[in-house]
Amino acid sequence: MLDQSELKNKLRAISEANAAHHVLDILESNLRRMGATHILVTGLPMPNRPIDSLVHRFRWPDQRNDGIESTSLSANDSALMLGLASNRATVWTISAGDMEHSDLMAAAGEGTKVVIVPVTELHPFQAFVFASGPSLQASKWELAGLEVLAAAAFSRLRDLGVVSGQRPGALSTRERKVLELTAFGKTAGEIADLLDISQRTVHAHLQNASVKLNASNKTHTVVEALRYGQISV
Structure with a gap:
């Protein structure tokens, strides 16, 4: 367990x-110290967008394949969606049901613990640190320390020009504003007056946002925009 002095170092x-x-390397060494055998450090893509350019470290041995490291990662892997469930670090124990819907979890193995650390400081960009291992241990203090380390790591990656605050498929500034006002219950007419645009333009922004977020209706579009960090209320 990291003490305060070690964390500062x-x-x-x-x-x-x-x-x-x-x-x-610094982030990975801390995860290994906690018992992690599987490590993924990645940004989260927008719906229907590839993840490859957002992955920064992928060390994920496949227990189904003699421990050979996985070389590909699907943006649709359900494990990635766990990172959207909370803005705090959490621990998940892999079940047989999880393995049916996630190649990441199937590769790690049933009963293995997974630590999920969301990084929210680069809003609206979203990033996550995933770690798994049969002997992985993570107390609430270690989870808190991981949150701090992960946030610092991505901030430094941004400073180094490795991470951009934008993601392919992200909503435009005007699309975000229209959705934020929609989330507050404003009608298309009210939004048009507030933004000094036509109602037709309001509906066009809503439709464009719906397509980008792979949403089925206006309410779903607002929910997905919140989940993917595109708007805040």
Whole structure:
């Protein structure tokens, strides 16, 4: 378990790192110390967008394949959606049902614990740190320390120009504003008056946002915009 002094040293090392792999090495070493055998550090893509360019570290041995590391990651893997369920670090125990819907979890193995650490400081960009292992232990203090380390790591990656605050498929500024007003119960007419645009334009922004978020109706569009960090209320 990291004490306060060790945490400060790691944070200092991250802030002084001059290359992305140094930042990631510090984060990975802390996860290994906790018993992690599987590690994923990645940004979260918008719906229907690839994840490859957002992945920063992927060390995920496949227990179904003699421990050979996985080389591909699907943006539709249901494990990634767990990172949207909370803005705090959580621990998940993999069940047989999880393995049916997630290749990541199937590769880690049933009964294995997974630590999920969301990074929200780069809003509206979303990132996550995933770690798993049969002997993984994470107390509430260690989870809190992981949150701090993960946030510092991604902030440094941004400073180094490795991480951008934007994601392909993100909503435009005007689409976000229309959805925020919609979330507050404003009608299309009221939004048009507030933004000095036509109702037709309001509906066009809503439709464009719906397509980007793969949503089925206006309410669903607002919910998905909140989940993917595109708007805040």
